[in-house]
Amino acid sequence: MLSVAKNIRVIRGVCAAALALTTAWSMSVPTAAPQPAVAQADARWWMREPILFVQTNLSETDSTVDPQELVAAVADLGANTFLMNMGGIVAQYPTRVPFHYPSRFLPAGRDLFGDVLRSAHARKIRVVGRFDLSKTQKPVFDAHPEWFFKRTNGEPAIYSGLYSTCINGGYYRQHALSILEEALDRYEVDGLFFNMFGNPSADYSGVAMGPCECDACQARYRKRFGRDVPRVADADYRAFMAESAREVAASIAELIHRKRPQAAFLTYIKDHTDGIMSESNTAVGRPLPLWPYSAGDNVARSLGSEPDKVAINLAMSFVDYPWRYAHVPRAETELRLYQNMARGAPPAVVVVGTMKQQDRQGLLAAKPVFQWHARHEDLYVGQRNAGRVMLLATGDTASYRGFYRLLTERHIPFVVSENLRWMDEEPGRFDLVIAPEAAPRELERYLREGGRLLAAGTTAPPVPVGSIVGRKTTQGYWRIHDRTALPSLTETDLLFIDGDYLEIAPLARQVLTLIPTSIFGPPEKVWSDKVETQVPGLVTATYGKGRLAFVPWDVGQLYYRHSSDTHAAFMSDVIDSLLPSGRQIRTDAHPLVEITVMDQPSRGRTLLHLVNGSGHHDTAYFLPLEMRDIRIELARDVKNARAVRLAQSLQVTSNGGYRSFTLPSLKAYEVIVIE
Ligand SMILES: [Zn+2]
Numbered sequence: 001m002l003s004v005a006k007n008i009r010v011i012r013g014v015c016a017a018a019l020a021l022t023t024a025w026s027m028s029v030p031t032a033a034p035q036p037a038v039a040q041a042d043a044r045w046w047m048r049e050p051i052l053f054v055q056t057n058l059s060e061t062d063s064t065v066d067p068q069e070l071v072a073a074v075a076d077l078g079a080n081t082f083l084m085n086m087g088g089i090v091a092q093y094p095t096r097v098p099f100h101y102p103s104r105f106l107p108a109g110r111d112l113f114g115d116v117l118r119s120a121h122a123r124k125i126r127v128v129g130r131f132d133l134s135k136t137q138k139p140v141f142d143a144h145p146e147w148f149f150k151r152t153n154g155e156p157a158i159y160s161g162l163y164s165t166c167i168n169g170g171y172y173r174q175h176a177l178s179i180l181e182e183a184l185d186r187y188e189v190d191g192l193f194f195n196m197f198g199n200p201s202a203d204y205s206g207v208a209m210g211p212c213e214c215d216a217c218q219a220r221y222r223k224r225f226g227r228d229v230p231r232v233a234d235a236d237y238r239a240f241m242a243e244s245a246r247e248v249a250a251s252i253a254e255l256i257h258r259k260r261p262q263a264a265f266l267t268y269i270k271d272h273t274d275g276i277m278s279e280s281n282t283a284v285g286r287p288l289p290l291w292p293y294s295a296g297d298n299v300a301r302s303l304g305s306e307p308d309k310v311a312i313n314l315a316m317s318f319v320d321y322p323w324r325y326a327h328v329p330r331a332e333t334e335l336r337l338y339q340n341m342a343r344g345a346p347p348a349v350v351v352v353g354t355m356k357q358q359d360r361q362g363l364l365a366a367k368p369v370f371q372w373h374a375r376h377e378d379l380y381v382g383q384r385n386a387g388r389v390m391l392l393a394t395g396d397t398a399s400y401r402g403f404y405r406l407l408t409e410r411h412i413p414f415v416v417s418e419n420l421r422w423m424d425e426e427p428g429r430f431d432l433v434i435a436p437e438a439a440p441r442e443l444e445r446y447l448r449e450g451g452r453l454l455a456a457g458t459t460a461p462p463v464p465v466g467s468i469v470g471r472k473t474t475q476g477y478w479r480i481h482d483r484t485a486l487p488s489l490t491e492t493d494l495l496f497i498d499g500d501y502l503e504i505a506p507l508a509r510q511v512l513t514l515i516p517t518s519i520f521g522p523p524e525k526v527w528s529d530k531v532e533t534q535v536p537g538l539v540t541a542t543y544g545k546g547r548l549a550f551v552p553w554d555v556g557q558l559y560y561r562h563s564s565d566t567h568a569a570f571m572s573d574v575i576d577s578l579l580p581s582g583r584q585i586r587t588d589a590h591p592l593v594e595i596t597v598m599d600q601p602s603r604g605r606t607l608l609h610l611v612n613g614s615g616h617h618d619t620a621y622f623l624p625l626e627m628r629d630i631r632i633e634l635a636r637d638v639k640n641a642r643a644v645r646l647a648q649s650l651q652v653t654s655n656g657g658y659r660s661f662t663l664p665s666l667k668a669y670e671v672i673v674i675e
Pocket residue numbers: 148149150166167168169212213214215216217218
């Protein structure tokens with residue numbers, strides 16, 4: 001998977017870590033030590049145990065690393081789950097499967113992976129083996145060219161001397177299973193992780209791979225679409241590739257679960273896996289602005305879409321591929337780790353090479369966070385997002401990010417989902433659904449049955465919103481006529497719009513109307529041709545038992561790009577007008593303090609996580625500024641509120657339907673336990 005056009009979570013299949021455990025757990029544990037919960041029959045340890053995750057992506061030259069020293073460094077960091085290279089491109093054990101090669105740097109007789117596994121288990125550290133099946137060596141290509149990616153010019157795809165396999169070829173579809181079978185038979189791994197799962201769209205240098213025209217792809221594509229693989233990847237081809245990856249994932253999942261029921265199957269896709277991997281990473285060529293909510297966004301999306309899987313969001317220490325050994329700022333890594341935890345995922349950090357880093361900032365950032373987590377591990381198991389607003393992630397776009405940021409800054413707790421399964425599974429769970437663009441048609445039923453929807457963008461929602469004239473574009477304004485539902489906009493009569501809007505016929509009662517592009521220069525001529533139209537900028541309606549607001553322009557994208565406080569106030573007021581019983585939280589916290597509300601059902605309590613993002617500015621990350629006396633009001637009963645980092649009970653008072661307390665001080669991160 002590589003970067004996406006409009007915006008980017010950019011999940012690059014470079015590194016990634018994982019989890020682990022085993023029944024072998026107890027083998028080296030002194031008899032006096034408490035028996036870990038893993039002795040129980042439930043194999044889903046990754047759903048029940050606190051996880052502190054570190055991944056090292058070894059180069060083949062690192063095969064000489066001392067396994068005991070490596071594991072000692074992992075233990076010293078405080079990690080309890082270690083993802084390390086196992087096989088695929090380079091095996092770190094003496095594999096005997098044909099077309100699978102031990103590292104040429106592996107000392108004679110050495111089983112690096114096996115030694116690490118045993119040493120780690122002796123220290124109660126779980127081990128996940130990393131595989132990359134996307135490339136292998138030339139002799140395999142010479143023997144089985146039909147297993148490999150075939151460019152549209154007929155040539156194989158070669159990178160750093162390695163040949164790219166094809167997800168539909170015999171290497172991925174059959175031979176890989178023999179490789180994995182050996183690995184699973186020989187090693188009591190706690191999980192397997194797969195990097196670069198499927199055919200990537202570009203190589204590590206960013207050069208597009210193009211569609212694969214190998215015989216296997218052609219045959220499958222013809223069978224499904226009745227025509228050849230297209231010369232340029234299109235929507236059908238991308239769907240075909242995703243389906244191909246899912247098919248291979250199904251067979252690998254079956255193998256792992258059959259051979260080692262207590263091992264997790266982890267990769268970057270959601271289907272057939274036990275956990276969803278994602279990355280918070282940087283790239284020097286990526287368009288600005290930075291996305292400081294990358295980690296929370298990735299985790300929220302994974303857990304909101306697939307709540308029964310673990311979400312492992314990796315804080316990638318390196319700056320970009322050409323600088324694998326130079327790290328992003330410590331404060332950036334720290335912020336990513338806190339965001340992971342605040343949204344229900346483990347802290348997870350990745351370095352390339354061994355634990356002996358030339359740039360030590362990535363691991364130095366992680367260590368105190370891991371120490372905190374270890375001291376308070378009961379906070380980080382079984383968390384469930386209690387937000388009552390659902391933000392739909394229909395794409396990874398500026399429109400989505402605009403709403404993500406707005407909700408965060410305004411302290412409106414929210415859940416993110418890429419699917420609509422919650423409509424059937426928990427129909428009453430959310431007070432409001434926000435579709436930042438192109439509301440799915442299934443939401444018609446949600447509205448009919450009493451749901452509330454805020455839909456934005458130039459695609460009409462799936463219910464009547466007036467007579468549609470067509471999509472147009474402008475650099476103009478919206479004139480505010482009616483502030484009944486927009487009480488925050490007292491200091492302006494105008495909002496700006498830059499871009500497309502969906503023209504709808506005039507409404508009986510107008511809230512916003514369009515002023516299209518008019519003369520803007522020289523100043524002497526500005527607005528001398530101005531026209532006030534009756535084109536609406538906001539439609540509100542009832543439908544069935546439900547209510548909706550439709551903003552027929554891309555307000556999320558505008559806010560993401562320009563952060564106009566008028567757009568923020570507008571969105572916030574529209575949200576408030578739709579919430580059936582007001583805000584879940586009221587607070588005077590600074591907009592850069594992110595507050596998440598997480599239930600811990602098994603412990604009968606709720607956690608408020610506060611992540612201080614005030615250290616982020618422009619392209620920089622610094623230590624956050626200390627915030628003082630943050631007032632928080634919760635729309636629920638509160639008997640006790642305890643700030644964990646301050647080790648202090650907070651006095652709770654009543655204020656109508658809200659319970660209030662004040663957090664005296666917030667540094668980088670705090671958790672308030674609500675009972
Ligand atoms: Zn192919």
